[in-house]
Amino acid sequence: MSDCTRITCDLCIVGTGMAGMSAALFAARRGLSTALVGRTGEIIFATGLLDLLGVHPVEEGRTWEDPWAGIAALVRDLPQHPYARLATEAIRSAFDEVLGFLEESGLPYCGRPDRNVAVVTSLGTLKTTYRAPLSCWAGIEAREGRRPCLIADIQGLKGFSARQIAETAGKAWPGLKTARLVLPALQGAGELFPERLARSLELDSHRQTLTEALRPHLEGVQAVGLPAVLGVSRPAAVRAAIEARLGLPVFEIPTMPPGVAGLRLKEAFERGLAGQGVMLFLENRVFRAAGSPAGAFQLEAGRAAPEVTIHANAVILATGRFMGGGLAADRHRVREPLFDLPVHQPGERDEWHRTEFLDPRGHPVNRAGIEVDASFRPLAGLGRAAFPQLFAAGSILAHQDWMRMKCGSGLAMATAWAAVAHAQRLLGRGEPAGA
Numbered sequence: 001m002s003d004c005t006r007i008t009c010d011l012c013i014v015g016t017g018m019a020g021m022s023a024a025l026f027a028a029r030r031g032l033s034t035a036l037v038g039r040t041g042e043i044i045f046a047t048g049l050l051d052l053l054g055v056h057p058v059e060e061g062r063t064w065e066d067p068w069a070g071i072a073a074l075v076r077d078l079p080q081h082p083y084a085r086l087a088t089e090a091i092r093s094a095f096d097e098v099l100g101f102l103e104e105s106g107l108p109y110c111g112r113p114d115r116n117v118a119v120v121t122s123l124g125t126l127k128t129t130y131r132a133p134l135s136c137w138a139g140i141e142a143r144e145g146r147r148p149c150l151i152a153d154i155q156g157l158k159g160f161s162a163r164q165i166a167e168t169a170g171k172a173w174p175g176l177k178t179a180r181l182v183l184p185a186l187q188g189a190g191e192l193f194p195e196r197l198a199r200s201l202e203l204d205s206h207r208q209t210l211t212e213a214l215r216p217h218l219e220g221v222q223a224v225g226l227p228a229v230l231g232v233s234r235p236a237a238v239r240a241a242i243e244a245r246l247g248l249p250v251f252e253i254p255t256m257p258p259g260v261a262g263l264r265l266k267e268a269f270e271r272g273l274a275g276q277g278v279m280l281f282l283e284n285r286v287f288r289a290a291g292s293p294a295g296a297f298q299l300e301a302g303r304a305a306p307e308v309t310i311h312a313n314a315v316i317l318a319t320g321r322f323m324g325g326g327l328a329a330d331r332h333r334v335r336e337p338l339f340d341l342p343v344h345q346p347g348e349r350d351e352w353h354r355t356e357f358l359d360p361r362g363h364p365v366n367r368a369g370i371e372v373d374a375s376f377r378p379l380a381g382l383g384r385a386a387f388p389q390l391f392a393a394g395s396i397l398a399h400q401d402w403m404r405m406k407c408g409s410g411l412a413m414a415t416a417w418a419a420v421a422h423a424q425r426l427l428g429r430g431e432p433a434g435a
Contacts, residue, residue, distance in 0.1 A: 004300070005308045007279060009033040010429055011420075012299055012310050014286055014338065015318035015326065017042040018409055019394025021269040022098055023316050023416035028276035029097075030420065032429055035310050036273065037281040037301045042324045042395075043269070047254040048228065048261025049119060050109060052095065052130035053083075054406025059361040063128045067116050067410075080399040083407070085374060086414050094417035095410060099131065105268035106234055108134040118143070122160050122227070122255050124168025128406055133261070135230065135239050139251030142223045148175030150221040151253070152214060155182045156192035159256040160227045179217040185209050198229040198260040201238050211245040218248065228252035229260050233267060281308060285325075289338050291315070295389040295426075314389040314423045317370070317378065318416065319396055326396040327368065334368045336396075341378045341386055344371050344398035362404045369398035375422040376415060389426055391419035 009032075013023045016038035024036040052067040056074045064070030068088065075084045083091070099109050111117055111131040117140050118126040132140065142149050153162040162178035170176050186192070186200050186209060200206045214224060230252055231238030243250045254261060274280060281301055288300045297315045300306040319326030319338065328337050334345045345368040346352050352365035370378045370392045373385055380386035393415040395402050402408040 004306055006311065007035065007308060008311045009035045009279065010312070010427055011035070011314045011316065011423055012037065012297065012312035013316045013318055014038060014289075014299070015320060015324065015394065016040065016266075016282065017318065017320050017324055017394060017412065018046070018265075019320075019412035019416045020316075020318035021265075021273065022094070022413045023318055023393055023420050024273050024278045025098065025101055025269070025276065026094075026417055026420040027423070028273065028278050030424055030429075032420075032424060032427070033279075034277075035279040035281065035312065037284050037286060037299070037310065038319070039283055039285050039325070040266075042320050043266050044262040045257040045323070046262040046265050047127075047257060047259070048133050048136075048264065049127060049129040049254060050095075050099075050131040050409040051128075051406045052091075052116070052410035054116060054128035054130075056405060058401060058404040061360060063116075065116055066114060067130055068114055074405070078399065082372075082397045082400055082411060082415050085372075085376070086418055090417055090421075091410060091414040094413040095131075097417075098413050101272055102265075102268055105272045106236060107264055107268045108236065110134050110137045120165065120169055120173075120225075120253055122165065122253055124165040126169075127254075130410065133228075133235075133252070135228065135235055135252040136254070137251065138223050138249035139225050139253060142249075142251070143169070143173050146173060146175070147222045148177070148220055149173075149223045149225055150177045150179060150214070150217050151225040152179045152181055152217065153227065154192060154197070154229075155180055157194065157197065157227060157229070158191060160253075165225075165253065177217065177221060179214070181210070181213040183209055183213060194227070194229050194255060194260050195232065195263060198232045198263075201229065202231050202234065204241070207238065207241055208245070211242055214246060218246065221248070223249040223251060225251050225253050227255050229255070232260060232263050235264060281310075284308075286338060289315070291339070291387040291390060293388070295387065297387075297390070313427055314391065315387075316416070316419045316423065317390065317392045317396060318394045318412075321369065321395045324395070329365075334365065336370060339378070339386065339390065341370055342381060343368055362401045366401040366403070367399055369400070370396050371398045376419045377422070389423065391423055393419040
């Protein structure tokens with residue numbers, strides 16, 4: 001331990017998914033010295049679509065055109081849901097701040113005021129979401145206007161079939177044409193990986209190869225749909241260059257995760273947070289964490305072994321659920337491995353899952369997680385905070401099924417906003433922010 005680097009900060013955020021990244025952004029902008037530590041978070045599996053609330057009640061599969069009305073109904077029906085602890089303006093402010101940050105980072109989003117939109121997926125189905133990357137927008141408008149379009153896939157790229165999209169979406173979207181492009185200069189032999197293809201299209205010569213392959217298929221179409229592989233670090237410029245060559249709007253269709261959309265979000269956050277002065281300990285895990293009743297924390301983090309000791313006045317736990325490592329399960333119980341916090345869960349192991357895998361109600365274990373007080377501090381029992389300056393945000397929170405409710409990004413951003421605001425208030429640091 002004597003060889004470990006030692007740092008001190010106001011706030012340490014554990015977890016590099018959407019909740020952790022958003023919390024680091026909010027904290028740094030409010031004058032808190034901030035450390036962010038975590039392995040590749042669940043953000044790498046993001047589709048790029050930012051949900052607020054799409055479905056409630058899940059057992060009915062009811063979708064909402066107005067997500068704010070949906071949230072109001074959800075809060076009435078499920079008063080323990082994390083959204084019930086948040087004012088509407090806090091949710092709006094969190095979403096708007098992250099969207100502004102992403103636009104500054106070269107990843108603009110779009111949508112309609114107070115409305116969800118429907119985005120065609122790589123399966124040809126429709127996904128209800130609140131905000132979509134600008135690169136998807138021409139496709140959203142084309143589908144709504146029933147405009148004839150070309151959907152093209154690329155030989156060797158797995159998990160994306162233009163023919164399947166057209167067959168599934170074509171009943172409600174007539175005039176879809178399909179093409180399979182062969183791009184030997186880009187793909188070589190065998191499988192073509194999305195990240196490699198996306199980075200190759202940042203070269204002008206490879207964009208020219210793509211547009212030349214598209215030209216023979218453009219007759220009678222008003223827009224061109226491609227898999228979401230049009231660049232990683234500067235997708236807007238890549239798409240604009242392709243549109244200029246084709247003389248037609250070009251739109252991206254989200255691919256199966258993990259894909260380029262998650263990489264874009266990850267890299268945009270990492271670049272932007274470094275510029276905000278956040279101390280980044282990426283691809284690190286926290287080996288040990290200890291807190292005191294006075295509120296101070298000590299965390300030991302590193303790659304294969306402890307390399308840095310972080311002394312923090314407050315901690316936000318944004319470690320996600322099972323995939324992110326925020327929750328772990330054995331044959332008997334679900335547990336929180338870092339602080340050994342109590343986890344809300346079904347009482348018996350055989351109550352975790354319903355009999356039918358696709359039961360529309362979802363499985364009870366999907367709503368397992370950490371219970372918190374009004375300040376988003378994890379509870380140790382009897383309504384008592386486990387530590388005075390330990391907070392939690394994102395999908396680790398109990399009483400929500402973000403995947404079925406289509407509320408993952410909104411939940412992550414809004415609870416991160418609230419956790420930072422409460423931490424800031426207790427620390428008495430930085431510029432005030434509402435929660």
